[in-house]
Amino acid sequence: MLLQAIDIKKDFGQEEVLRSARLELQAGEMLSILGRSGSGKTTLLKILAGLESPDSGQVLLEGRDITRLAPNERNIVYLYQEPLLFPHLDVFENVAFGLRLRRLPGEEVSDRVQRLLESLELPEQADKMPHQLSGGQRQRVAFGRALAVQPKVLLLDEPFGALDTETRASMQELLQHIARKFDITALFVTHDLKEAILMGSRIGLMQEGELKVYENKQAFIGDTTTGVQQELDFWRGLG
């Protein structure tokens, strides 16, 4: 098991955000986590990334307890809804950012970044500044920056939430493609039912601070509490 969260509990003041969240993530797997706003999805991701501390519970990475480990020592990258590109760096340097932090030799940095830019269909944009890019291109650069450091786990917090429908669809396709190509292990948080089914090899549903992870997509679709059946009924009704 690559990543495990065991009975994670987190309160913010009087508010109980996570009750007893558990999850297991295999290497190379992408788990979608579906849930309404305020259901605790982001808090769970931040705890896994080390950006928040749980009140109780454990986070294990490859069997090692990383619950109290600083975020910069986990090799787990957290991606926000906003691409958060560094405005003073061009596309190349944004993607190279994590490699520069690790002080890798210039040639290696250049090779890795070039390869990533090609995979992300961005080689023409290498010299551009973030403000010169479209929303989709910015998000691709953000992926490139995260993938460059070869993280053990990628945490994606509604990464396509700010994109228009068309760009969102093409980004979903691109992410699926690069996930296969780079054998990415990821948690994909969304509140969009269709996106959750499309992106995840398994799906988890976050409700009132608890995470229920389904064995497979069929189990998720078959559960009447997930809202999938109502959605299907709606579309059948239109037909």
Added chain:
Amino acid sequence: MANRLIKYFFIGLLLFPFAFLLLLSLGRGWAYPDVLPQHWTVENWRFIWGIQAGLGRSALLSLSISLGIAGPVTLASFVVSKFIAYDRHRRRWLVLAYLPYVFAPVILAACLQGFFLRAELSGKVWGVMVAQLFITFPYGVIFFSGFWNEHMLAMEQLVATLGGTVRQAYARVLIPIARGALMTCFFQVFLISWFEYGLTTLIGVGKVQTLTLKVFQYVTEANIFYAALASCLLVMPPVVLLWLNKKYVFSRVG
């Protein structure tokens, strides 16, 4: 044509006080109702370096105090304002930062004078610098309080998950992004310190003769030529800083 005339008129209006000061500093024997001084001389400017006048020394002292305040205050307030911005009691801290401005600096100095006397800082350059911190540091904190927001926090957290330390986050992301704000804050803190009169007079007890104090001294002595000369020196560093700001900060924004 009319627009151009209006533009030149306003430029003239803005530059007139400076030109007038320069004119005064080069003149001698200017009695009413003469339009111009009777004699033109650079003697006043030679006087700058005269031991008796000590204008040159005052200029250097002012420059040292203002640079010594502006640099550390800019950096310290940049860091401290971050902790305040993300603190649960953010509003309370910011109210405290506004306090020195609720009182006039002179009243603040009068309140602090007793402490400065006990600490033997009264009448010393260090004392004046410490006193100026009471108004410049809160200013810096207020200045940067708007810089730290959810977006900057997310950026810092992103650097951490990409493997960066706090130091690397500052060096590679936060400071480069804040470069314009840092320069503007440095410039403004420098100006506050440079033109500071009330605190410097009370805490310096006349022993710390900054250029601003010299100007007031010449004005009260009715020595208009030396006052003009000192004023010319007084506006020089801010003008240089304004030019640097325009060149390196506003040009980037544009």
